[in-house]
Amino acid sequence: MSLLVVGIGECIVSDDPGATLVTYALGSCIAVAIFDPVLKVGGLLHYMLPDSALDAEKARRRPFMFADTGIPLLFQSAYQLGAVRSRLEVAVLGGAQVMDTSETFNIGKRNHLALRKIFWKAGILVRAEDVGGTQSRTVRMELATGRIAVRRGLTEEILEPSGRGKGATYGV
Amino acid sequence: MAFNVLIVDDSPAMRKLIRRVLTLSGLELSHCLDAANGQEALDLLRANWVDIVLTDINMPVMNGEQLLKEISSDTLLETIPVLVISTDRTETRLQRMMALGARDYVTKPFLPETLGCAMERLLAGERRAENRI
Amino acid sequence: MDAASEVLESMCFLSVLGEAGSPAAPNDSWMESRLEFMGESRGSFGLCMTRATAAVIAGNFLGQPSEEFSAEQIEEVLCELSNMICGSFLSRFCKDAIFDLTHPVCGPWGTSVRPVLQGLELDEGELQMWLEFRS
16 A cells, blocks of 8 residues: 655645555645546645635646646546546545634635635536534545545544446545 | 426526536436426426426515425326425425425525535435336 | 625635725616515615626626626626525524515616615625615
8 A cells, every 4th residue: 555645735646546645734725636436546636725826936836736726737637547527526625714713814715715616617516525614634535445534633534435436426 | 217307496597507506416317497487387397297396486476385386286296306496594484395395495505516416315216216116 | 794605605606805994886887686575574685796796706606707698697697696695694684584585686786775885895806785674
């Protein structure tokens, strides 16, 4: 079993069924996990900010830092490994408000809204979502099964894909 | 098996949004019909085969509550499942619509996935009923 | 503001940043949508915004580039927005009372008398709304 760590502002896509993708301490960042249950191709993106227009130069160097540049690249990378869009099961995690709750620009929420807008315009529906709150999350996804484990504090929840491809639903 | 759906809402924008959600949800849809009020919906129901009705409540001419009463009192229409989509989230309205025979109730605003899941549950029920016949 | 936030976030993917500090004065280049409600109380609700903000909202709501919309299509989205915000507000404010809402009417900002407007600053533009109970 190989553990592939996705850092902040990074993305890994793999077709190795022995791989587990993991990303730590999401905080206000969002992790997008995608999985093709037929080919066992999966990807995990950990982005920090909603909009690359804030820093176009940085977005060129580090596109996975931003929702609008990172999310399309995540999907394109999966397609290059043979993943089929209609089969992809998409899970979204993170977007917590971990700082002072009087913070005006709730970046976790803005990261989430940016994702929702991108997905709606692209016609992608999310199969599972665990966002918001105040606790930071750690996420890992096994490519053998597409199973996702979400840890918040001392608790861990498992999201199981049904593996049916189109129309499949993650359970919680 | 592919399903025929009737969307009833006085808002063309909401009807368009609902259509998009249904398409993106990967449901097996054959035809998607539109009506802007309960009377138009009844006319369509009496002229077309419809498997599921999605209806708003607040509409001119005939509202969703009146439409549901008409559907549930018509022997040819009473078995058609109705899903209510409305801004009204009061317990009173919810109970009234369920008592009139609505199968489920989605409140506006809603996430597309919420509507998609409600439709999947409804269609799963219809598929099970089909298999029993 | 909570009702507006919920609708704008979940259906238009826009954050409400707070009350507008110095709300702009609407003029006839703005768009307005208004409706009446009746039930335990009667009254009216309206919202208005610039055409540019309305186009952004319509694009986000329908998931299409806003340049593709006609003025009529943008008005249709604004009507539904006012329906949802008003309905959501009445459900929160008047707990278990049932209200009937009329079909919203949308058009350019007109000269009718309105109650005090509440301005909300969005991350893209500004929205102003008003609510009046008459009984």
